[in-house]
Amino acid sequence: MQVPFSGGCTCGAIRYECSSIPAFSWNCHCQDCQRASGSAFCPVLYVPRMALTIRGKSKYYDVRVESGNKVSRGFCPECGAPVFIQAELVPDLQGLWASSLDDPSQFQPSIQVWTRSAQPWDCLHPTLPRVEKAPTEKQMHELLTPRK
Ligand SMILES: [Zn+2]
Numbered sequence: 001m002q003v004p005f006s007g008g009c010t011c012g013a014i015r016y017e018c019s020s021i022p023a024f025s026w027n028c029h030c031q032d033c034q035r036a037s038g039s040a041f042c043p044v045l046y047v048p049r050m051a052l053t054i055r056g057k058s059k060y061y062d063v064r065v066e067s068g069n070k071v072s073r074g075f076c077p078e079c080g081a082p083v084f085i086q087a088e089l090v091p092d093l094q095g096l097w098a099s100s101l102d103d104p105s106q107f108q109p110s111i112q113v114w115t116r117s118a119q120p121w122d123c124l125h126p127t128l129p130r131v132e133k134a135p136t137e138k139q140m141h142e143l144l145t146p147r148k
């Protein structure tokens with residue numbers, strides 16, 4: 001992924017720029033992501049908070065998700081577009097919805113999680129590793145360790 005990269009909501013009230021490559025990127029198929037997205041799954045990239053510059057004010061909605069962790073989803077109060085995700089699991093990182101990128105084709109998920117909750121009409125990625133539920137601590141550690 002090329003840095004810096006930028007993105008925002010549909011109406012332009014929220015804009016962000018990021019100076020770091022993502023720490024990890026995934027497709028989450030949990031039921032909560034389905035409800036929040038109105039679709040089959042959430043494609044999200046997580047970046048270091050420090051690397052992110054945000055303009056505009058998002059509205060946040062907190063939920064306790066299937067794994068028991070708290071997740072806050074940030075969306076634009078004007079157009080309703082989902083832009084941000086903050087997960088208790090990774091407090092130093094900020095999640096960005098892939099669809100909010102100015103160039104969403106740059107998104108490169110490395111894993112798909114909560115595939116057990118995927119709908120029968122969902123299309124899972126044919127080659128990406130699958131995790132049935134939330135990733136374990138070990139899987140999370142592997143995800144966050146840069147590959148050589
Ligand atoms: Zn907006």
Ligand SMILES: [Zn+2]
Pocket residue numbers: 028029030031032033034042114
């Ligand atoms: Zn999810």
